Amino acid sequence: MDTRLSAQDVVRCDLCETAIIQMHCDFCHVKLCKPCIGDHIADDYNKHQIVPFQQKKSTLIYPKCATHQTKLYDLQCKECNFPVCSLCSATEQHEGHKYLVLAEIYDSKKNDIAKDTEELQNIIYPTYKEISNDLETQITNLDEEYEKLTTAVTEHGKQWHREIDNVINTMKKEIGDLKEKHFDIMKKHAEEVIQIQTLIDQTLLNLKEIEESNEVSMKMKYSSRNKEFSKLSPKVKVSLPIFNAKPADREQLKKFFGSLASLYTSTEENGYKLKKPETTTRELLEEPELITTIDTGYEILRSVTCLSEEEIWTSGEASDMKCFNIQGSLFKTIGRISGIFPNGIAVTGDGDLVYSEGKKGTSTVYKVTNGQTKKMIRLRGWIPSQLCVTSSGDLLVTMYNDDETRSKVVRFSGIMEKQTIQFDKEGKYSGNHIIKYISENRNLDICVADCEVGAIVVVNQAGKIRFRYTGHLPTIFTFPMSLSEIKLQIVNVLYFPINVLARFQKNHVEGGTNS
Known part of the structure; x- marks a missing residue:
């Protein structure tokens, strides 16, 4: 072998x-x-x-010089951007030129290749892998999502069928009532006619008896009733009810039944972001990173909340709420029931929009599901301000009383009031400022921005105060603000928690400070 x-x-x-x-x-x-x-x-x-x-070790293999066959290229002419050997560098062609050592260029390129390899392996490829997995997930979920859409249409159709059945049954009952009334009228008239017929029959018997009798007195007493019977009773005429059927117009029916929004497709030039290298500690930005600017069109902006990483809801002192994508394009607009602007907005885990509005006397928190607005919570004596949906699905509401002398935070589970947090001067936050922004952090603590006392107050789930933050904060929007300020301030609102609330955890939570 x-x-x-x-x-x-x-x-x-x-x-x-x-x-x-x-x-x-x-x-x-x-x-x-x-x-x-x-x-x-x-x-x-x-x-x-x-x-x-x-x-053995790796020794660099230099290319042979094209001009001097016994020499190897070991330099790079900076002016000519071409490799040369030691003899080439001494010629008039390269007189006064500066050179780079090929070995140093090799080491630099080697480092670049190592960095590119690491970036491709650890960042770029995993990003494409994540994008691919996300697209596969979306494609896999298409059947389920469209099944939900079909189910929604079917359920809406069942509701319409029930309402149509109710209308038909109501109309059948009305027909039955009309029939009974018609029957009573005709029966009464028939009884009157029968009664006259009975009188005529009796009169005919009397006439026959008088006619057969030879008694003069009977005939002398006879008085004719034919004139009385000849006067016929009025004819009763009852017309049958008529069913005025509306034409079954399919297009008109479809218009009232509902409509499907067209597929919304957009190509976002910078829609995907490269994965950032994983680190053991989260870096805090000294300055917020500007991702985009959005012109909301509101003269006064009041609230911003994220629907997803790509969509945000906004509200201002106007009669509608607007949903924008991260590129600033208007995606959806929702009008409201009453004419006053919403005090605060939030998004549930199911993607439903929740907003509050009110005035002295009666206030309401509304929920918008599939374009349908329903009353969720009614309040008397208290006016809801800002909202926050917790990780458990509860709704946190900051509110103030009608005379604006007290404020509190209330946790709702559905429509039931679950918890009330109201602080006093001795140990907890106080103040009657009507605007108090609220959020839940990753520790499930409740964070409230109290503008009046100049602090962000953090309490645990039980409502026990953990700490106040009164240190240096980045510029926060104030009300009212001009339209020219809104573009920048939206960015501040969106990225403020990344810098400030993260500092809370670093400076207070991790250090165990409850100041």
Whole structure:
């Protein structure tokens, strides 16, 4: 058997191809046995670097100079941007030129290649993998999502069928009532006619008896009633009710039944973001990172809340609420029941919009599901301000009383009041400022921005105060603000928690401070 063809054969000398290798030329990258070393270095002893095979290392292989055949390129002319050898650098062509060492360029390129490889492996490829997985998930969920849409239409159709059945049954009952009334009228008239017929029958019997009698007195007393009977009673005419059927217009029916919004497709130039390298500690930005600017069109902006990473809801002192994508394009608009602007907005885990509005006397929190607005919570004596939906699905509402002397935070589970947090001057937040923005952090603490006392107050789930933050804060929007300020302030609202609330955890929570 030819051992050179065996999969288990040892590495052989590159020159004789029979002996087992013992040495290595680091200059030529050739594997050698000891007997072949002399033949290998015969051309130029000084240039070769013969070492034991176990000690081999990677030696740079420079290209040969095209002008000077015995030399290798080892420099790069900065002016000509071309590799040269030591003899080339001394020629008039390169007189006064500056040079870079090829070995240094090699090391720099090697580092660049290592960095690019690491970026491709750890950032770019995982990002594409994540995008691919996300698209596969979306495609997989298409059947389920469209099934939900079909189910919604079917359920809406059942509701319409029930209402149509109710209308039909109501109309049938009305027909029955009309029939009974018609019957009573005709029956009464028939009884009157029968009564007259009975009188006529009796009169005919009397006439026959008088006619057959020979008594003069009976005939003398006879008085005719024919004139009385000849005066017929009025004819009663009752017309049957008529059913005025509306034409079954399919297009008109579809218009009232509902409509499907067209597929919304957009191409976002910077829609995907590269994954950031994972680190053990979260870096805090000294300055908010500007992602985009959005012109809301509101003269006075009041609230911003995220529907997703790509969509945000906004509200201002206007009669509608607007949903924008992250590029600033208007995606959806919802009008409200009453004419006053919403005090605060929030988004539930199901993507439903919740908003509050009110005035002295009666106030309401509304919920918008599939375009249908329904009353969720009614309040008397208290006016709801800002809202927050917690990770558990509860609704946190900041509110103030009608005379604006007290304020509190109330937790609702559905429509039931679950918890009330109201602070006093001794140990908890106070103040009657009507605007108090509220949020839940990752520790499930409740964070309230109290503008009047100049602090962000944080309490745990039980309502026990953990700490106040009164340190230096970035500029926060004030009301009212001009239209020109809104573009920048939306960015502040969106990214304010990344900087400030993260500092709360770093400076207070992790350090155990409850100041």
